[in-house]
Amino acid sequence: EDKVVQSPLSLVVHEGDTVTLNCSYEVTNFRSLLWYKQEKKAPTFLFMLTSSGIEKKSGRLSSILDKKELFSILNITATQTGDSAIYLCAVPNAGGTSYGKLTFGQGTILTVHP
Amino acid sequence: NAGVTQTPKFRILKIGQSMTLQCAQDMNHNYMYWYRQDPGMGLKLIYYSVGAGITDKGEVPNGYNVSRSTTEDFPLRLELAAPSQTSVYFCASKTGPQETQYFGPGTRLLVL
Numbered sequence: 514e515d516k517v518v519q520s521p522l523s524l525v526v527h528e529g530d531t532v533t534l535n536c537s538y539e540v541t542n543f544r545s546l547l548w549y550k551q552e553k554k555a556p557t558f559l560f561m562l563t564s565s566g567i568e569k570k571s572g573r574l575s576s577i578l579d580k581k582e583l584f585s586i587l588n589i590t591a592t593q594t595g596d597s598a599i600y601l602c603a604v605p606n607a608g609g610t611s612y613g614k615l616t617f618g619q620g621t622i623l624t625v626h627p
Numbered sequence: 628n629a630g631v632t633q634t635p636k637f638r639i640l641k642i643g644q645s646m647t648l649q650c651a652q653d654m655n656h657n658y659m660y661w662y663r664q665d666p667g668m669g670l671k672l673i674y675y676s677v678g679a680g681i682t683d684k685g686e687v688p689n690g691y692n693v694s695r696s697t698t699e700d701f702p703l704r705l706e707l708a709a710p711s712q713t714s715v716y717f718c719a720s721k722t723g724p725q726e727t728q729y730f731g732p733g734t735r736l737l738v739l
Binding site: 522547555556561601619622 | 668
Protein backbone atom coordinates (compact mmCIF):
# COMPACT_ATOMS: atom_id res chain seq x y z
CA GLU A 514 0.00 0.00 0.00
CA ASP A 515 1.31 3.43 -0.95
CA LYS A 516 2.26 5.64 1.97
CA VAL A 517 3.08 9.34 2.33
CA VAL A 518 4.34 10.82 5.59
CA GLN A 519 4.86 14.52 6.20
CA SER A 520 6.77 16.27 8.95
CA PRO A 521 6.47 18.30 10.99
CA LEU A 522 2.72 18.12 11.45
CA SER A 523 2.66 21.74 12.54
CA LEU A 524 5.09 24.62 12.54
CA VAL A 525 4.88 28.14 13.98
CA VAL A 526 7.33 30.78 12.77
CA HIS A 527 7.67 34.54 12.50
CA GLU A 528 7.62 36.57 9.34
CA GLY A 529 10.98 36.51 7.61
CA ASP A 530 11.90 33.02 8.79
CA THR A 531 12.78 30.23 6.37
CA VAL A 532 10.96 26.92 6.73
CA THR A 533 11.54 23.45 5.35
CA LEU A 534 8.70 20.98 5.09
CA ASN A 535 9.39 17.29 4.62
CA CYS A 536 7.65 14.53 2.74
CA SER A 537 8.70 10.89 2.59
CA TYR A 538 6.96 8.29 0.50
CA GLU A 539 6.74 4.59 -0.22
CA VAL A 540 5.09 3.81 -3.51
CA THR A 541 5.27 1.16 -6.17
CA ASN A 542 6.08 2.42 -9.62
CA PHE A 543 6.82 6.00 -8.65
CA ARG A 544 5.90 8.56 -11.30
CA SER A 545 5.69 11.93 -9.56
CA LEU A 546 5.23 13.78 -6.29
CA LEU A 547 2.99 16.79 -5.90
CA TRP A 548 2.85 19.64 -3.41
CA TYR A 549 -0.36 21.52 -2.68
CA LYS A 550 -1.15 24.56 -0.53
CA GLN A 551 -4.49 24.55 1.24
CA GLU A 552 -5.78 27.73 2.80
CA LYS A 553 -9.38 28.02 3.86
CA LYS A 554 -10.83 26.00 1.04
CA ALA A 555 -9.55 23.71 -1.67
CA PRO A 556 -5.94 22.68 -2.18
CA THR A 557 -4.15 24.61 -4.89
CA PHE A 558 -1.34 23.09 -6.88
CA LEU A 559 2.23 24.20 -6.21
CA PHE A 560 4.71 21.79 -7.79
CA MET A 561 5.00 18.46 -9.52
CA LEU A 562 8.35 16.73 -9.20
CA THR A 563 9.40 13.82 -11.35
CA SER A 564 13.20 13.88 -11.45
CA SER A 565 15.75 13.74 -8.66
CA GLY A 566 17.83 16.79 -7.91
CA ILE A 567 16.01 19.24 -10.14
CA GLU A 568 14.72 22.13 -8.08
CA LYS A 569 11.38 23.66 -8.94
CA LYS A 570 10.95 27.30 -7.93
CA SER A 571 8.06 29.70 -7.73
CA GLY A 572 8.89 32.98 -6.05
CA ARG A 573 9.90 32.28 -2.46
CA LEU A 574 8.85 28.64 -2.69
CA SER A 575 11.05 25.87 -3.97
CA SER A 576 10.96 22.11 -3.89
CA ILE A 577 13.27 19.25 -4.70
CA LEU A 578 12.99 15.49 -4.91
CA ASP A 579 15.41 12.75 -3.90
CA LYS A 580 14.25 9.51 -5.51
CA LYS A 581 17.01 7.49 -3.90
CA GLU A 582 16.01 8.50 -0.38
CA LEU A 583 12.28 8.62 -1.30
CA PHE A 584 12.05 12.14 0.03
CA SER A 585 11.04 15.63 -0.97
CA ILE A 586 11.29 19.01 0.72
CA LEU A 587 9.39 22.21 0.27
CA ASN A 588 11.27 25.37 1.22
CA ILE A 589 9.71 28.74 1.88
CA THR A 590 12.09 31.66 2.34
CA ALA A 591 11.28 35.04 3.92
CA THR A 592 7.90 33.74 5.10
CA GLN A 593 4.89 36.03 5.15
CA THR A 594 1.60 35.77 7.04
CA GLY A 595 -0.03 34.85 3.73
CA ASP A 596 2.02 31.66 3.70
CA SER A 597 -0.01 30.37 6.65
CA ALA A 598 -1.77 27.28 5.34
CA ILE A 599 -1.74 23.51 5.29
CA TYR A 600 0.85 22.13 2.91
CA LEU A 601 0.00 18.76 1.43
CA CYS A 602 2.26 16.28 -0.28
CA ALA A 603 0.75 13.63 -2.54
CA VAL A 604 1.81 10.85 -4.88
CA PRO A 605 -0.28 9.35 -7.67
CA ASN A 606 -1.00 5.65 -7.33
CA ALA A 607 0.23 3.49 -10.16
CA GLY A 608 -0.41 -0.19 -9.67
CA GLY A 609 -0.63 -0.95 -13.36
CA THR A 610 -3.41 1.56 -14.01
CA SER A 611 -3.19 5.14 -15.05
CA TYR A 612 -6.11 6.42 -13.04
CA GLY A 613 -3.88 8.84 -11.13
CA LYS A 614 -5.48 8.44 -7.72
CA LEU A 615 -3.59 10.52 -5.21
CA THR A 616 -2.34 9.33 -1.83
CA PHE A 617 -1.96 12.34 0.45
CA GLY A 618 0.21 12.87 3.50
CA GLN A 619 -1.34 14.22 6.69
CA GLY A 620 -0.26 17.75 5.85
CA THR A 621 1.90 20.30 7.65
CA ILE A 622 0.06 23.19 9.27
CA LEU A 623 2.23 26.28 8.89
CA THR A 624 1.42 29.37 10.95
CA VAL A 625 3.38 32.56 10.27
CA HIS A 626 3.08 35.27 12.90
CA PRO A 627 3.73 38.94 12.08
CA ASN B 628 -14.50 28.38 -17.25
CA ALA B 629 -16.00 27.98 -13.81
CA GLY B 630 -13.62 25.08 -13.13
CA VAL B 631 -14.82 22.59 -10.54
CA THR B 632 -17.95 23.63 -8.66
CA GLN B 633 -19.52 22.00 -5.62
CA THR B 634 -22.86 22.47 -3.93
CA PRO B 635 -23.88 22.96 -1.21
CA LYS B 636 -21.07 24.75 0.61
CA PHE B 637 -22.34 23.67 4.00
CA ARG B 638 -25.00 21.31 5.26
CA ILE B 639 -26.16 19.91 8.58
CA LEU B 640 -27.74 16.46 8.45
CA LYS B 641 -29.47 14.40 11.09
CA ILE B 642 -28.36 10.82 11.61
CA GLY B 643 -30.07 8.56 9.09
CA GLN B 644 -30.88 11.30 6.59
CA SER B 645 -29.75 11.10 2.97
CA MET B 646 -28.28 13.70 0.72
CA THR B 647 -26.37 14.20 -2.51
CA LEU B 648 -23.28 16.34 -2.80
CA GLN B 649 -23.06 17.83 -6.25
CA CYS B 650 -19.87 18.25 -8.27
CA ALA B 651 -19.59 19.63 -11.77
CA GLN B 652 -16.71 20.64 -14.03
CA ASP B 653 -16.78 22.47 -17.34
CA MET B 654 -13.26 21.61 -18.47
CA ASN B 655 -14.21 18.38 -20.27
CA HIS B 656 -12.10 16.37 -17.84
CA ASN B 657 -12.49 12.62 -17.97
CA TYR B 658 -11.10 11.89 -14.53
CA MET B 659 -13.05 12.92 -11.45
CA TYR B 660 -12.51 12.20 -7.76
CA TRP B 661 -14.22 12.56 -4.40
CA TYR B 662 -12.11 13.04 -1.27
CA ARG B 663 -12.94 13.63 2.35
CA GLN B 664 -10.74 15.56 4.73
CA ASP B 665 -11.12 15.15 8.46
CA PRO B 666 -9.69 17.77 10.86
CA GLY B 667 -5.91 17.66 10.99
CA MET B 668 -5.73 14.96 8.36
CA GLY B 669 -4.86 14.71 4.71
CA LEU B 670 -7.37 13.86 2.03
CA LYS B 671 -8.70 10.34 1.62
CA LEU B 672 -10.14 9.10 -1.65
CA ILE B 673 -13.77 7.94 -1.51
CA TYR B 674 -14.62 7.19 -5.16
CA TYR B 675 -13.26 8.08 -8.54
CA SER B 676 -14.29 7.94 -12.16
CA VAL B 677 -12.24 7.75 -15.34
CA GLY B 678 -15.09 8.66 -17.63
CA ALA B 679 -18.85 8.75 -18.04
CA GLY B 680 -20.39 5.46 -16.95
CA ILE B 681 -17.24 4.25 -15.14
CA THR B 682 -16.74 4.53 -11.39
CA ASP B 683 -14.63 2.73 -8.83
CA LYS B 684 -14.02 2.66 -5.09
CA GLY B 685 -11.22 4.51 -3.37
CA GLU B 686 -9.82 4.03 0.13
CA VAL B 687 -12.96 4.86 2.14
CA PRO B 688 -16.07 4.08 0.05
CA ASN B 689 -18.32 2.66 2.78
CA GLY B 690 -21.47 4.67 3.30
CA TYR B 691 -21.22 6.44 -0.06
CA ASN B 692 -22.32 5.92 -3.64
CA VAL B 693 -21.54 7.73 -6.86
CA SER B 694 -22.74 7.87 -10.43
CA ARG B 695 -21.26 9.37 -13.59
CA SER B 696 -23.92 9.67 -16.25
CA THR B 697 -22.23 12.64 -17.95
CA THR B 698 -18.65 13.88 -18.29
CA GLU B 699 -19.52 17.06 -16.41
CA ASP B 700 -21.22 15.75 -13.28
CA PHE B 701 -20.06 13.41 -10.51
CA PRO B 702 -22.53 13.44 -7.59
CA LEU B 703 -21.74 11.75 -4.27
CA ARG B 704 -24.64 10.16 -2.41
CA LEU B 705 -24.87 9.55 1.34
CA GLU B 706 -27.74 7.15 2.00
CA LEU B 707 -27.85 6.93 5.81
CA ALA B 708 -25.79 9.71 7.30
CA ALA B 709 -23.67 8.85 10.33
CA PRO B 710 -21.64 11.13 12.64
CA SER B 711 -18.46 9.54 11.25
CA GLN B 712 -19.27 11.19 7.92
CA THR B 713 -18.83 14.65 9.40
CA SER B 714 -16.06 16.00 7.23
CA VAL B 715 -15.14 18.36 4.43
CA TYR B 716 -15.70 16.83 1.02
CA PHE B 717 -13.66 17.82 -2.01
CA CYS B 718 -14.31 16.99 -5.60
CA ALA B 719 -11.46 17.12 -8.10
CA SER B 720 -10.97 16.55 -11.80
CA LYS B 721 -8.22 16.28 -14.35
CA THR B 722 -7.89 15.78 -18.05
CA GLY B 723 -5.56 12.81 -18.08
CA PRO B 724 -3.59 10.42 -15.88
CA GLN B 725 -0.40 12.48 -15.88
CA GLU B 726 -2.05 15.84 -15.32
CA THR B 727 -2.66 17.90 -12.18
CA GLN B 728 -5.91 17.55 -10.30
CA TYR B 729 -8.07 20.65 -9.95
CA PHE B 730 -10.10 20.86 -6.77
CA GLY B 731 -13.53 22.29 -6.07
CA PRO B 732 -14.10 24.62 -3.10
CA GLY B 733 -15.38 21.84 -0.85
CA THR B 734 -18.60 20.98 0.98
CA ARG B 735 -18.58 21.05 4.76
CA LEU B 736 -20.93 18.42 6.17
CA LEU B 737 -21.97 18.09 9.78
CA VAL B 738 -23.95 15.02 10.86
CA LEU B 739 -25.65 15.33 14.23
